[in-house]
């Protein structure tokens with residue numbers, strides 16, 4: 001398999017398995033304020049309160065099932081900067097990171 005094929009996003013959703021608030025930075029908050037995305041700011045506020053209250057984290061609430069095994073971001077245009085810059089395979093959180101690749105048995 002060529003390297004560029006292995007690095008194509010498979011839309012498995014694995015990199016979105018943390019609470020939305022974990023991906024949000026100050027500059028995202030400022031951008032959403034400028035763009036009047038009050039709904040997103042409310043979600044952040046709600047998740048911050050839940051986290052302080054000890055509510056267990058769940059997958060990002062904006063992860064949307066498109067078809068079997070394929071996910072999409074339901075706020076793609078407004079998604080956090082971290083999400084915008086994430087490249088398949090760049091971190092262990094991605095299913096395509098080398099750490100998840102099983103070497104074929106030899107011998």
Ligand code: SF4
Pocket residue numbers: 015016017020023060061062063064072073074075076079080083
């Ligand atoms: S905002 Fe979108 S891209 Fe970012 S973690 Fe949530 S579903 Fe994934």
Ligand code: SF4
Pocket residue numbers: 008009010011012013014015016087088089093094095096
């Ligand atoms: S874990 Fe990797 S392959 Fe899966 S959706 Fe995220 S970037 Fe794409």
